[in-house]
Amino acid sequence: MVCALGIEGSANKIGIGIIRDGEVLANVRRTYITPPGEGFLPKETAKHHREEILGLVQASLKEAQLKPADLDVICYTKGPGMAPPLLVGAIVARTLSLLWEKPLLGVNHCVGHIEMGRHITGAQNPIVLYVSGGNTQVIAYSNQRYRIFGETIDIAVGNCLDRFARIIKLSNDPSPGYNIEQLAKKGNTYVKLPYVVKGMDVSFSGILSHIEDLADPSRRRNKRKKPQDEVDPEYSKEDLCYSLQETIFAMLVEITERAMAHCGSNEVLIVGGVGCNERLQEMMRIMCEERGGKLFATDERYCIDNGLMIAHAGAEMFRAGTRMPFEESFVTQRYRTDEVLVSWRTD
Amino acid sequence: MSVEILKQGAEGRLYLGEFKGEPCLIKERFVKKYRHPDLDTQITRQRIKAEAKAANRCQAAGILAPRILHTDLNTHKLYMEYFGSAKTAKQFIQETVTESAEPEAVKQQLQILCTRVGGIIGKMHANNIIHGDLTTSNILINPTAEDYDVIFIDFGLSHYSQATEDKGVDLYVLERALLSTHSEQPYLFDLMLAAYRKECGKDEDAVLAKFEEVRARGRKRTMIG
Numbered sequence: 001m002v003c004a005l006g007i008e009g010s011a012n013k014i015g016i017g018i019i020r021d022g023e024v025l026a027n028v029r030r031t032y033i034t035p036p037g038e039g040f041l042p043k044e045t046a047k048h049h050r051e052e053i054l055g056l057v058q059a060s061l062k063e064a065q066l067k068p069a070d071l072d073v074i075c076y077t078k079g080p081g082m083a084p085p086l087l088v089g090a091i092v093a094r095t096l097s098l099l100w101e102k103p104l105l106g107v108n109h110c111v112g113h114i115e116m117g118r119h120i121t122g123a124q125n126p127i128v129l130y131v132s133g134g135n136t137q138v139i140a141y142s143n144q145r146y147r148i149f150g151e152t153i154d155i156a157v158g159n160c161l162d163r164f165a166r167i168i169k170l171s172n173d174p175s176p177g178y179n180i181e182q183l184a185k186k187g188n189t190y191v192k193l194p195y196v197v198k199g200m201d202v203s204f205s206g207i208l209s210h211i212e213d214l215a216d217p218s219r220r221r222n223k224r225k226k227p228q229d230e231v232d233p234e235y236s237k238e239d240l241c242y243s244l245q246e247t248i249f250a251m252l253v254e255i256t257e258r259a260m261a262h263c264g265s266n267e268v269l270i271v272g273g274v275g276c277n278e279r280l281q282e283m284m285r286i287m288c289e290e291r292g293g294k295l296f297a298t299d300e301r302y303c304i305d306n307g308l309m310i311a312h313a314g315a316e317m318f319r320a321g322t323r324m325p326f327e328e329s330f331v332t333q334r335y336r337t338d339e340v341l342v343s344w345r346t347d
Numbered sequence: 348m349s350v351e352i353l354k355q356g357a358e359g360r361l362y363l364g365e366f367k368g369e370p371c372l373i374k375e376r377f378v379k380k381y382r383h384p385d386l387d388t389q390i391t392r393q394r395i396k397a398e399a400k401a402a403n404r405c406q407a408a409g410i411l412a413p414r415i416l417h418t419d420l421n422t423h424k425l426y427m428e429y430f431g432s433a434k435t436a437k438q439f440i441q442e443t444v445t446e447s448a449e450p451e452a453v454k455q456q457l458q459i460l461c462t463r464v465g466g467i468i469g470k471m472h473a474n475n476i477i478h479g480d481l482t483t484s485n486i487l488i489n490p491t492a493e494d495y496d497v498i499f500i501d502f503g504l505s506h507y508s509q510a511t512e513d514k515g516v517d518l519y520v521l522e523r524a525l526l527s528t529h530s531e532q533p534y535l536f537d538l539m540l541a542a543y544r545k546e547c548g549k550d551e552d553a554v555l556a557k558f559e560e561v562r563a564r565g566r567k568r569t570m571i572g
Contacts (some may be wrong), residue, residue: 142530143530147527149523149524149527151523153519195389195390198479198480198520199480199482199520200480200482200524246383247386250381257358258357261355262357262482262484282381283381286379286380
């Protein structure tokens with residue numbers, strides 16, 4: 001029986017989760033929300049996390065009705081992510097580990113997402129589409145590693161959505177992606193955008209530049225026009241959000257399907273913050289039905305970064321006998337999914 | 348016309364059929380309901396045309412690829428040459444590894460394969476054909492009387508370009524596909540690249556520099572979770 005507490009703080013969410021033998025006992029989270037038109041910066045995000053984290057630790061223990069002595073292991077996100085926010089989680093985890101005399105485990109953020117998705121949905125050996133603000137990867141398990149078959153060759157899909165939301169000044173509450181999704185539901189004219197697929201890889205930066213120009217024609221570098229000439233955008237925000245979603249999600253579904261054909265797999269699991277977009281889930285479900293496959297997806301509690309996924313992946317590692325010396329309890333901004341030895345899976 | 352479903356690939360369904368009395372493979376890019384109809388029509392037409400064009404370009408350059416017998420844009424079907432006894436390079440590599448006990452013999456056999464594959468990709472790029480989806484699933488090994496032919500398929504994502512950027516990305520896609528699919532044989536790509544350099548023409552250094560640049564973009568990306 002393993003009871004694990006997990007701390008996640010690699011981006012703008014700080015979350016604590018407690019899990020005991022697969023049973024969810026607590027999952028609390030706070031999000032650092034910036035004003036419309038602004039993104040989150042490392043220093044300010046870390047400050048937000050520092051202010052919230054201790055309250056969350058207490059809240060999680062209370063929700064789980066546990067004492068520190070009931071825990072078996074403290075887990076934290078080791079990377080990848082922004083260093084200052086990551087450090088907040090790591091320092092608190094180290095302190096709790098020494099204070100409560102519990103072993104400490106660093107967990108790869110991406111592996112946390114995958115394991116949580118598998119646990120909640122019951123998917124056995126799926127092709128994983130991991131889509132978030134910092135990552136876009138198509139992953140399949142083979143021989144003790146989560147191998148990356150396809151990924152973005154420039155920016156992540158969530159980054160593309162977030163930056164577009166900033167250009168059209170959408171609110172960051174609860175998240176820019178959620179607000180794009182709501183606007184897109186009102187759009188009905190499809191605006192043609194670049195469609196960039198390279199084998200199992202995708203590229204989003206060209207699409208972003210293109211749609212930014214459509215949303216705000218004054219950005220266009222045209223020397224003959226003076227900056228004060230206000231140009232009205234040709235398309236409504238609703239139509240642009242709709243077209244952006246339709247285009248980039250079609251690309252994601254296409255590379256997932258290509259990976260399914262390449263690996264001979266029939267299951268798809270979507271994880272990561274963008275994964276709770278219902279339009280993406282719908283498109284993926286249609287694709288799966290067309291080839292007799294099955295889709296597994298989760299809602300915002302488990303899709304968006306959370307402490308529970310770190311607790312769960314850490315508990316799996318702990319159960320399989322993985323231990324980490326205290327000296328190795330650092331954080332790293334670069335930590336690829338395929339660097340982790342998946343000791344807990346034997347298939 | 349008799350039609351027999353062979354398999355469902357990444358983009359379409361494959362059938363066995365015949366065209367003007369000749370047995371052939373029919374690739375149907377059926378309507379993808381998940382895509383917006385405008386986008387779907389655009390992509391489907393573009394890819395059918397790309398596949399047909401690339402096959403002709405390969406023929407002219409002396410690169411083996413299935414002959415296109417007929418193109419039907421209305422029914423989204425492509426009729427092409429069928430290689431009944433061929434297997435994919437992915438199967439070939441995996442079988443070579445499991446069947447032979449001698450690690451040296453395995454490496455020797457794979458070296459021959461990689462040299463041929465790399466050489467053909469070099470030739471493709473020298474002729475400005477960008478494949479767009481280089482994986483071991485898209486390379487066929489077709490046995491001949493004493494040896495085998497290496498045949499490239501699935502040119503749906505291909506295009507014609509002289510740009511070093513496009514060639515660099517093509518190589519990057521290949522490297523990533525090899526590392527994920529054949530992780531136990533990490534030497535495959537280097538062998539292919541060595542053969543590629545001999546065949547890829549005058550832009551060799553520029554393409555290799557671009558390839559390194561595309562790789563570096565990938566490394567930078569791993570920073571944020």
